[in-house]
Amino acid sequence: MTEDLKKITALRNELDKEIAERKMVEEKLSAAKEELEEKNRELEKLGQMKSDFVSQVSHELRTPMASIKEGIDIVLDGSAGQVNKEQREFLDIAKRNVDRLARLINNILDLQKIEAGRMQFNIQENDLNAAINEVCQSIASLVKDKGLDFIVKLDKALPKVQFDKDKIIQVLTNLISNAAKFTERGNITITADRQDNFIQVAVEDSGKGIKEEDLPKLFQKFMQLEKGLERKTGGTGLGLLISKEIIEAHKGRIWVKSEFGKGSTFYFSLPVK
Amino acid sequence: MAKRILVVDDEPDILQVTGFRLKKAGYEVLTAIDGKEAMDLIKKERLDLILLDLVLPQVTGYEVCKWVKSDDKLKQIPVILFTASAVHDVAEKAKQTGAEDFIVKPFEPEELLAKVKEFIK
Numbered sequence: 001m002t003e004d005l006k007k008i009t010a011l012r013n014e015l016d017k018e019i020a021e022r023k024m025v026e027e028k029l030s031a032a033k034e035e036l037e038e039k040n041r042e043l044e045k046l047g048q049m050k051s052d053f054v055s056q057v058s059h060e061l062r063t064p065m066a067s068i069k070e071g072i073d074i075v076l077d078g079s080a081g082q083v084n085k086e087q088r089e090f091l092d093i094a095k096r097n098v099d100r101l102a103r104l105i106n107n108i109l110d111l112q113k114i115e116a117g118r119m120q121f122n123i124q125e126n127d128l129n130a131a132i133n134e135v136c137q138s139i140a141s142l143v144k145d146k147g148l149d150f151i152v153k154l155d156k157a158l159p160k161v162q163f164d165k166d167k168i169i170q171v172l173t174n175l176i177s178n179a180a181k182f183t184e185r186g187n188i189t190i191t192a193d194r195q196d197n198f199i200q201v202a203v204e205d206s207g208k209g210i211k212e213e214d215l216p217k218l219f220q221k222f223m224q225l226e227k228g229l230e231r232k233t234g235g236t237g238l239g240l241l242i243s244k245e246i247i248e249a250h251k252g253r254i255w256v257k258s259e260f261g262k263g264s265t266f267y268f269s270l271p272v273k
Numbered sequence: 274m275a276k277r278i279l280v281v282d283d284e285p286d287i288l289q290v291t292g293f294r295l296k297k298a299g300y301e302v303l304t305a306i307d308g309k310e311a312m313d314l315i316k317k318e319r320l321d322l323i324l325l326d327l328v329l330p331q332v333t334g335y336e337v338c339k340w341v342k343s344d345d346k347l348k349q350i351p352v353i354l355f356t357a358s359a360v361h362d363v364a365e366k367a368k369q370t371g372a373e374d375f376i377v378k379p380f381e382p383e384e385l386l387a388k389v390k391e392f393i394k
């Protein structure tokens with residue numbers, strides 16, 4: 001009996017040891033988990049601080065810009081007296097560049113919101129054809145000035161789609177104005193039709209096209225394939241990236257097909273509910 | 274005979290405003306919008322100073338400067354590098370390429386004119 005008792009006591013002691021060890025490991029794990037959670041909180045805070053900083057700076061930048069724009073406009077429209085041709089020329093330069101600055105700031109803010117997951121979308125049932133027509137109307141003069149033609153082929157029987165009207169208009173404006181910028185002759189064709197469970201919009205141009213090795217770079221930050229031209233036409237290099245983020249937030253896709261020297265077609269799709 | 278300055282920049286607005294300033298100060302101004310055009314003009318024209326932007330399409334400002342400074346006939350033309358701040362370590366690059374000096378955009382017109390006056394042949 002004493003033998004059995006000894007064995008049981010020995011086993012019991014071993015068990016106690018193991019339990020004590022396990023408890024120690026548990027405590028270490030628990031401490032590690034807490035540290036990780038603490039670090040995560042810190043990281044989130046830093047992310048928030050960065051977002052706040054960018055928002056603040058953008059706001060601060062916009063404030064003096066408003067005065068600059070107004071100052072220029074007041075002189076330009078003759079309110080402060082007559083303006084001669086040479087004065088007008090340099091004021092136009094100033095105005096053009098302030099507008100460019102404003103667009104750049106807006107794009108950076110958009111991008112920041114997207115990256116911080118804070119871009120808000122107002123997704124509702126909307127008429128895509130109407131949105132496309134609205135954008136075409138606003139870009140019409142730019143296109144006509146270049147002697148280009150707009151061909152718009154919208155499927156009249158398109159189902160209603162759920163999307164954020166302002167944001168999709170932003171995407172359409174980006175794609176269509178890009179097409180206009182990079183096309184010297186010919187036309188820009190916009191189509192919208194249903195493809196299975198998606199509506200597909202295509203913006204086709206007869207412009208200079210994009211080299212195959214440049215295609216993967218297109219949707220990146222500050223990507224400007226032809227620096228001089230992009231800057232001349234007021235591009236910021238962020239438009240396509242923002243468009244991509246907007247479309248993907250709608251659970252759609254955006255892509256491009258192009259042939260260098262012949263033209264490009266940019267596509268995006270939106271899911272049909 | 275008026276002194277001739279070549280201004281090289283890929284932004285047409287910069288060429289216009291800088292050119293205007295220099296013309297008002299009595300210089301004759303030639304402009305180029307990229308490295309290749311700059312090199313063509315440098316080969317053809319008599320120049321007393323080159324104001325050279327660094328970020329240019331195709332042939333960069335550095336390449337143009339190095340080319341000018343390694344050519345026996347051209348190296349005596351003073352070159353002032355001219356670029357937006359913090360783009361590159363301009364001072365360092367200026368030394369490396371043999372440029373006489375550099376100026377950072379946006380610049381005060383007085384600073385530009387003072388440097389041009391200092392270095393022009």
